[in-house]
Amino acid sequence: MDTDRNILHSIGNTSLVQLHHVVPQDCGKVFAKLEWQNPTGSMKDRMALSVISRAGEDGRLSPEGTVVEYTGGSTGASLALVCAAKGYRIHVVSSKAFSQEKLDHMVSYGAQLTLVLTDASGFTKQLFLDMIEAARQIALKPNTFWVDQLNNTDTIAGYFPLGEEIWTQTNGEIDAFVHSVGTGASLRGVATVLKSHNPKIKIIAVEPGESSVLSGGKPGAHDIEGIGIGYTPPLWDPNLVDEVLAVKTADAKNMARQLSRKEGIFAGTSSGGNVLAATRIASKLGPASKIVTLMVDSGLKYLSTDLYRTDSAPHH
Known part of the structure; x- marks a missing residue:
C-alpha cells in the first residue's frame, strides 16, 4: 500500500x-x-495543482498565506481543493452569473467567497473586469498570493501533462x-x-x-x-x-x-x-x-x- x-x-x-x-x-x-x-469534476484541477505547488516551492505563497483568485467557478473549486489538501486558506471572487453548484462547491472546500454584482444576463467583459479588480483589492492585504490566472504562465505548465x-x-x-x-x-x-x-x-x-x-x-x-x-x-x-x-x-x-x-x-x-x-x-x-x-x-x-x-x- x-x-x-x-x-x-x-x-x-x-x-x-x-x-x-x-x-x-x-x-x-x-x-x-x-x-x-479529475477530483473536482474539471480539468482545472491540473492548473490549480501546478500554480499552487510552484508558488509554494518558490516562496510566493507562505505556509500561512491566503490564496486569492477571481473565477467563474471551476477554477475556484480546483484551487480550493488543492488549498484544502495542502493546508492553505483561499478567498475567491465570483458572481451569481455562474452556476450555484460551482459557488457551493468552492465553499464546501472551505473557500471564503466574495460575489461581484452584475446587471447583465450572461457573462460580459465588464463582469470579468469587475471580478479581477475585486480580487486585486483583496490581494493588497499582507500574506496573500494572487493567482491571477489570466496572466500567470504557471497555469500553462499545468496542462503540459x-x-x-x-x-x-x-x-x-x-x-x-x-x-x-x-x-x-x-x-x-x-x-x-x-x-x-x-x-x-x-x-x-x-x-x-x-x-x-x-x-x-x-x-x-x-x-x-x-x-x-x-x-x-x-x-x-x-x-x-x-x-x-x-x-x-x-x-x-x-x-x-x-x-x-x-x-x-x-x-x-x-x-x-x-x-x-x-x-x-x-x-x-x-x-x-x-x-x-x-x-x-x-x-x-x-x-x-x-x-x-x-x-x-x-x-x-
Whole structure:
C-alpha cells in the first residue's frame, strides 16, 4: 500500500474515448478526453495543482498565506481543493452569473467567497473586469498570493501533462486538437506539447459565437460558462493556433444534451461546444482523420441551470 498518496495524486491520467453517435457519417473519428474524471469534476484541477505547488516551492505563497483568485467557478473549486489538501486558506471572487453548484462547491472546500454584482444576463467583459479588480483589492492585504490566472504562465505548465497524455493515448495518431478558450492556458499548454511532437497537428480554438473576439468579432453577452471573456486573453498565442471556430450558446447546449442522451457523457456547455467544433473539423479533414477534444467538466456543475433542468428538456 502506498500511504504517501493523497487526493492530489488522483489529478490527471483521464480516459480518452471515441464518440460514435453524435458524429456525422463520412467524417473523421472524434475522441473526447474525460476531464471530469479529475477530483473536482474539471480539468482545472491540473492548473490549480501546478500554480499552487510552484508558488509554494518558490516562496510566493507562505505556509500561512491566503490564496486569492477571481473565477467563474471551476477554477475556484480546483484551487480550493488543492488549498484544502495542502493546508492553505483561499478567498475567491465570483458572481451569481455562474452556476450555484460551482459557488457551493468552492465553499464546501472551505473557500471564503466574495460575489461581484452584475446587471447583465450572461457573462460580459465588464463582469470579468469587475471580478479581477475585486480580487486585486483583496490581494493588497499582507500574506496573500494572487493567482491571477489570466496572466500567470504557471497555469500553462499545468496542462503540459495533459498534452503528453493525449499524445500517448493516441499513439501519436492525431490530426487536430480542438478546444475552447477562456484564459487560453489549457489550449496553449496542450498545443505546445503536441506541436513539439508533430508540428503538422492542427490546433483549433473555439469561442462563443455571441462574443467572437478572437476571430475579429465584437464582444457580447453569452452563456457558455468558463470561456469567452470578451477580449483577447494575455496568454493567447495566435502562432500556435491554425483556426478559430465560433459556436453559438444554443448550439453548444444542444450538443451537450446530445452527448448525455446519445453517448452517456454528462458534461458542461463548453464541452458541447468543443464537440460541435470537433465534428466540423472532422467533416472538413475527412474520414481518415483523428480529432481530439476535451470534456472540460461534469454536467453535475450545471444542474441548477437551464442546461439539464427537467422543465427545459423536451419530453419524448
